[in-house]
Amino acid sequence: IKQRTRSQSISVYLGIPNAKLPLIDALVLSRLDQMCLRYLGPARANLDNATSTLLPFSGTLTSPPQELPQTGSKPTVVVCIGRGVEPAGFKLQTSDIDKIAEGLEHTQSENYCVLLSPEMSPHLRSKVLALLVSRLRLNSRSDVQVVDYSLPDQPSPVGIIASASLVVASADDIASVSLAASLQRPVYIAGEERTTNILRNYYQVLDSSNLVRRFYPKGSRYSHMVMPDISGDIDEYSALRDHEPWAKYDSQQDLDGIVAFIRQRIKVLNE
16 A cells, blocks of 8 residues: 555554554554563564554444433343454353353343354354353343344444443453443453453453453352452442442543554654
């Protein structure tokens, strides 16, 4: 592109490209991307042509709805299942799907909407439908909808997640975690206890920033892990310990920082 425009263009890439990093004029990385590069060496983590945001910018919104749309009279729990693998440190197993289903059975919601990643394999999709969706539907009190993004003409996840009372996301579904946090929805991470390496550290950053909590429902098989000195109201979806109030993620601040960085890069490249 730069050759065709005679260097009158600037290349901006969101995430880690499959190319030599110095060839990109401006890289917009998430904190997770930055941590992955740092693992490869300090030189890659301190690039002059890169800026970073806490959440992947491609999965965030800069204008969260002021009034969230409602899908019905009862609150909806949105369950997001990713493609099955996050190279930074997680692989979704059958036991994880089973734990999500069991955990949700111990909560009070009557409406569920399950979102399936378009990158999910047919084998994993069949497991989710059998172990999670069918199990939730056995409970006569529950209304369970499924949105499969491998099929055409599906509703946007933005509206679905924006209308949710809360979001439960499998640990491999970084895009849904980012979208939910940018929409200022409570986000609970299923399988976070099995994440490893870089991804485990990344979720610790998001947890300490009060943007996510581990999915440990009250009354589930995790009850023995609940700390005995919890004071005040217990979060029934993350009953491990006391929590600080949820933080509100500011995507507009991210956008302003990215725009300022790209303008600075243009100035440097034109010198």
